[in-house]
Every structure is written in C-alpha cells, then in structure tokens.
Amino acid sequence: MSTALAIGAVTAILKGLLDNRLAAASGDFGGSVPDVTVQPPDLVVPADTQGDVDRLNLFLxxxxxxxxxxxxxxxxRDSQGDRISCPPLALNLHYLLSAYSRVAFRSEIMLGYGMQLLHEVxxxxxxxxxxxxAALVDPPENVLAxxxxxQQIEGIKVTPAALSTEEVSKLWAAFQTHYRPTAAYQVSVVLIESELPARAALPVRAANLSVQPFKRPLINTIQPQILEPGGRLILQGxxxxxxxxxxxxxxxQLVTPVATDMSDRQISVTLPMDLSAGINTVQVLHLVDFGTSSPDEPHRGFESNTIAFMLRPTLTPPASVTAGATLNLPVAxxxxxxxxxxxxxxxxxIAVPQRSAADPPTTGTLNIALPGDxxxxxxLVRLRVDGAESRLTPDTGPFTGPTLQVL
Incomplete structure (x- = not known):
C-alpha cells in the first residue's frame, strides 16, 4: 500500500514524463522546451507576464x-471497538491537461504530444x-520519494475521461480564467493505507465445523417492564x-436460565443482583459448542434483538432524623x-451530589445532608436513580410508606 504522499507522487511522475516528452520534441517548438506545470489554471500564467509563454499544465x-x-x-473494528484491520483509502484522481501559448498552433502541438504520451503509457x-x-532529489518534490x-497491490492506470461541454464549461467558470485547450484523464487506483497498529488473531491450529439451522431468536415483549432487585422477568417471542x-x-452480565423456565416462546429468569438501578437491557444469545477443550467454548452464535426495562431502587429509611443532619439511607x-x-x-x-473518585465504585448506603429548613x-420517601423511581406503598389507595419522620 501507499502512504498519504501517493497523490503527490502520481502528479510528480506524470509531470516528469511530460517534461521528457516535450524536451524530445523541442525542434517542433523552435528549439525551446515548453514548461510543464502542475498549478491551478488561474495561476499558470501570471497577469504581468510579458512575451510568449509556452506551458503545458497538469491540474488535479x-x-x-x-x-x-x-x-x-x-x-x-471488532465488537469491542479494537482495530483489527486498516482498510485502504482507495482513490481515483481526475486531471485536466491544458496547453498555454500565444504562438499559433503551439497549444495544439503541446496538447497533442501530451495526449499521445498519456495514451501510450x-x-x-x-x-x-x-x-x-528515486530521481526526485530536489525540494519540494524530494519528500514524495x-x-x-x-509497492501498492493495484497498478496505476491512466485512462482518458470524456467530459461534456456543460461539464467543461462549469469547470472553467469555477477556475475564473480564460478557457484553454483541455483534455481530461482519470488515474486509478491509488491505495493509501493507515499505519495504525491493528490486532491480529493467533494462527488456527484446527478447524471445527458445526452445522445448525438458522433460527435467530426474537424478543417481542417483556413483562413486567419495571422491576425491583431480585424480581422475575418474563421474555416472550x-x-x-x-x-x-x-x-x-x-x-x-451473562445468566443461564433454568431449563424448565424456557421454551421457544417464553423465558422466565430472576434478575442478577448486581444490576444497576435505571434503564437496563436484556438480549438472548444462542451459543455454539464445537466440542473442543478451548476456554472460549461455547462460542458466539445467534443473537436476538435488545429490549430495555427499568430497574427501580428500593430503600429502607430509618424511623427518624433531625433536620440539617446526615441521613444514612440503605438502598438496593x-x-x-x-x-x-x-x-x-x-x-x-433534594439532589444528591456525586461521590468523589476516592470512594468505592458502588455503595449500598447513601449519606445525604438534609437541609436545615x-x-x-x-x-413519604422516594428515591430516583437515573430516572428510575422507588415505589410507594400500597399500589392502590392512599400512600402510607415508606416514611421518614423529620424532627
């Protein structure tokens, strides 16, 4: 693969070939050798230039x-976000070959030699x-060497491109300069590869084949959609x-349901105790066992869609606390x-400030400073964690708990 210098290198190589071709035909230009430039069309001939200027311009x-x-x-990248390959940046380069001269027929002669060279290449x-x-030894071209x-895999091909009158007119209008005899070319393909490191898998010692029917699991609904820690979740699909x-x-977090609690249309499972309060997700995985002693057995197979549910916190408030004191509130x-x-x-x-980085990652007791007023x-006491709110009891009729007496 090539580096990011490849675009400039292609232009420099084509310029060198055109230079040599026009130098070999210097007799057709009265003994002088026209210049080959690689500038935007509006900069090829400066406005204050006096006398005849013969130039063949190659513009990307x-x-x-x-x-x-x-x-x-x-x-x-793989599912964990680690880079596993560096895909090449594959590019086509589009050039305009234009001739500049104040001498009759000389523009056509230069353009003819240039087009003949690109056709033969x-x-x-x-x-x-x-x-x-290797011949690029003078700055600024020497950096392209x-x-x-x-060394790139694909060869560099030069092919003529047919531009309509409308396309050519729009191009020269964008250049904001006078039109010159022009031919268009496409150069492909330039492959630019990143130099970032990528992870490579270890060699495969043996291959195991497992043939299974395609049965991708699908979750349609879950019940209930709001649970408390240790609750029972039912998936239907x-x-x-x-x-x-x-x-x-x-x-x-991976959980293996009890065999008696699952069928093709329903799975029932008790929630893991280490889930966080708030929005959680669940997904069904069908793993594949190749029957080897690999520590990776069983391997990934079919995966269902992901469904979200809400895990609400539970709390056990003390009987009483003094206004302005610190409330020690056990939560789960x-x-x-x-x-x-x-x-x-x-x-x-009452907003609870985030704990410092020096504290443990999780805590089962919140220390909340109560306002003195x-x-x-x-x-009635409620706790909202990442949008999930603890439950008041009972579910019907006036709420009676949980309560906290402020003295």
Whole structure:
C-alpha cells in the first residue's frame, strides 16, 4: 500500500514524463522546451507576464472514491471497538491537461504530444514509478520519494475521461480564467493505507465445523417492564430456546436460565443482583459448542434483538432524623459514583451530589445532608436513580410508606 504522499507522487511522475516528452520534441517548438506545470489554471500564467509563454499544465481538479476498492478490508473494528484491520483509502484522481501559448498552433502541438504520451503509457510500470521517485532529489518534490507507490497491490492506470461541454464549461467558470485547450484523464487506483497498529488473531491450529439451522431468536415483549432487585422477568417471542442459551444483561452480565423456565416462546429468569438501578437491557444469545477443550467454548452464535426495562431502587429509611443532619439511607441495588440520584421528601426534591473518585465504585448506603429548613413532619420517601423511581406503598389507595419522620 501507499502512504498519504501517493497523490503527490502520481502528479510528480506524470509531470516528469511530460517534461521528457516535450524536451524530445523541442525542434517542433523552435528549439525551446515548453514548461510543464502542475498549478491551478488561474495561476499558470501570471497577469504581468510579458512575451510568449509556452506551458503545458497538469491540474488535479477532483479526487473520488474508487468503487471497486472502497469496501475492501472492512470491518475495521471488532465488537469491542479494537482495530483489527486498516482498510485502504482507495482513490481515483481526475486531471485536466491544458496547453498555454500565444504562438499559433503551439497549444495544439503541446496538447497533442501530451495526449499521445498519456495514451501510450496506459499503465505505469512499477520499475518506472520506482525510477521516477528515486530521481526526485530536489525540494519540494524530494519528500514524495518515500511514498511507496510502487509497492501498492493495484497498478496505476491512466485512462482518458470524456467530459461534456456543460461539464467543461462549469469547470472553467469555477477556475475564473480564460478557457484553454483541455483534455481530461482519470488515474486509478491509488491505495493509501493507515499505519495504525491493528490486532491480529493467533494462527488456527484446527478447524471445527458445526452445522445448525438458522433460527435467530426474537424478543417481542417483556413483562413486567419495571422491576425491583431480585424480581422475575418474563421474555416472550420466537425461537427463544436453545441447547446453549444465555441471557445478556447490559454489556457483559451473562445468566443461564433454568431449563424448565424456557421454551421457544417464553423465558422466565430472576434478575442478577448486581444490576444497576435505571434503564437496563436484556438480549438472548444462542451459543455454539464445537466440542473442543478451548476456554472460549461455547462460542458466539445467534443473537436476538435488545429490549430495555427499568430497574427501580428500593430503600429502607430509618424511623427518624433531625433536620440539617446526615441521613444514612440503605438502598438496593448499590448506587454507582456517576449515577444521578434525587431524594424526595414529600414533594420536595433534594439532589444528591456525586461521590468523589476516592470512594468505592458502588455503595449500598447513601449519606445525604438534609437541609436545615425542613419542617418537622412525617414525609413519604422516594428515591430516583437515573430516572428510575422507588415505589410507594400500597399500589392502590392512599400512600402510607415508606416514611421518614423529620424532627
């Protein structure tokens, strides 16, 4: 693969070939050798130039993705986000070859020699690319010598491009300069590869084959959608049952349901005790066992869609506390340092600050500083953690608990 210098290297190689071709035909230009430039058309001939100026200009006016190579090497990252490959940046280069002269017919002669050269080249041989890049010893071109263009897998092809009158008119209108005799070319493909390190899997010692029917599990609904720690979750859907079945809660927590609690249309499972309060997700995994002694057995197989549910916190408030004192409130499940917590006493909200980084990652007891202006009374207590709110009892009729007496 090539480096990011490859685009400039292609332009420098084509310029060198055009230089040599016009030098060999100097007799057709009255003994002088026209210049070959690689500038924007509006800068080729400065406004204050006096006398005759013979120049053949090669201008890179557009760069587009190469359709054939654009998806090679993907995916670049695995499911954990680690880089496993460096897909090449595959590009087509689009050039305009324009001739400038104040002498009659000289523009046409220069353009003819240039078009003949690009027609005869067709494909740039690797030996030619290496020789041309090695000859770039003067600045600023010398930095292009290390582009490794000759080592890329695909060859460099030069093909003429047919532009309509409308396209040519729009291009020269964008250049904001006078039109000159022009021919368009496409150079493909330039492959630029990143130098970022990528992880590589260990060699495969043996191959195992397991043939199974395609039965992707599908979760349609879950009941209930709001649970408390240790609650029972019921998943309903299609193709749920499998010989090696796991339920994934969140990103990593895996649970194996009891065989008697699962069928193709329903799975019942008790929630893991270490889930965090707030929004959680569950997914059905059908794993594949290849019958080896690998520690990775069973391997990943079919995965269902992901369904979200709410895990509400539970709390056990003390009988009483003094206004302005610190309330020690036992909660379940344990609260993480970065979770957003709000305590409600009646209809008054008390924001709980996040704990410091020096504290443990989770805690089962919240230490909440109560405001000193709380009116002594008995309050209904609620706790909201990441949008999940603890339950008041009973479910029907007036609420009676849990309560906290503020002295």
């Amino acid at each position: 006016y557009q760069v587009t993705p190469n359709v054939g190579w654009r998806n090679i090497g993907y995916p670049a 067709g494909v740039l041989p690797r030996e030619l690319i290496s020789a041309r890049l 290390v582009s490794t263009l000759a 299609e193709n749920l049952k499998a010989a090696n079945l796991r339920l994934r809660f969140g990103d990593e 499940p344990p609260i993480g340092r970065k979770q957003r917590v709000v305590l409600f006493l009646g209809d008054r909200a 709380l009116t002594p009374a008995t309050y």
